[in-house]
Amino acid sequence: MRTLYFDCFSGISGDMVIGALIDAGADPLQMEEELKKLNIDEEYTLSWGKVVKNGITSTKFDVILTSKSERPQEHSHSHGHEHSHSHETEHNHSHEPHNHHGSRTYKQIVEAINEANLNESVKNMSLAIFKKIGEAEGHIHGLPLDKVHFHEVGAVDSIIDIIGAAILIDQLGIESVQSSA
Numbered sequence: 001m002r003t004l005y006f007d008c009f010s011g012i013s014g015d016m017v018i019g020a021l022i023d024a025g026a027d028p029l030q031m032e033e034e035l036k037k038l039n040i041d042e043e044y045t046l047s048w049g050k051v052v053k054n055g056i057t058s059t060k061f062d063v064i065l066t067s068k069s070e071r072p073q074e075h076s077h078s079h080g081h082e083h084s085h086s087h088e089t090e091h092n093h094s095h096e097p098h099n100h101h102g103s104r105t106y107k108q109i110v111e112a113i114n115e116a117n118l119n120e121s122v123k124n125m126s127l128a129i130f131k132k133i134g135e136a137e138g139h140i141h142g143l144p145l146d147k148v149h150f151h152e153v154g155a156v157d158s159i160i161d162i163i164g165a166a167i168l169i170d171q172l173g174i175e176s177v178q179s180s181a
Contacts, residue, residue, distance in 0.1 A: 004169065006179040014161025018168065019059040022048060026168035028061070034167045035160060037116040042156040063157035103155065106134040106148040113163070125166040 006012055006020070022028050028048050035046075045064040050057055104112075113126050134148045141148070150158075169177065 001175045002173050003176040003178060004172070004174045006177070008179050008181070012179075014158060014165065015061045015063070017165045018061040018161060019048065021165065021168035021172065022059040022061065024172060026171050028168075030171060031164050031167045034118060034122070035164060037118055038159070038163065039112055039115060040156055040159065044156055044160065046160070063160045065156060103149060103151040104159075106130065106145055106150065109150065109159065112159075118163075118167070119170065122163070122166045122170050125169065126163045129162050129166065 004024075006017070018028075018031075028046070032046055043066045045066050047062045047064055048059055051060045109130050110127060113123055113130070116123070118126075131145070134145050134150070137143070137150065138145050138148045
């Protein structure tokens, strides 16, 4: 059984998960192609590259909203690849919007996943993650799952992080995911 283990001694974020999966050998370009199958309304850029922090090399991954209404102009990136001359090499890829939304309901996220032409294991993993988060949100706010409205998790960067992680985990053939406390 191929097991993925996260040592989360100080927590972990979605972009850190994606970076770790890329470092483990997953193909971010294939993830990017799969993510295009989602009907995401916001304009965004995916960025990844090697960074060195405290002598340790890793991959930094970011989802950058490029909509002028959601991010200042200086955060916008051009199409194509961008290479810096420091210890960091980044790849930036832009995607066009239909309109702009900052949050979504659990039902909207489930519909977007189900409508996308993703493989079944990626769909099932993504749906399971969102259900777990939705149940926790519902518990906190005293709402049934179908009434949960995501704000942070409903934002495009969180959706990309969660579904992107599912795509990369599937790509690597991971059968079990475990983590430290």
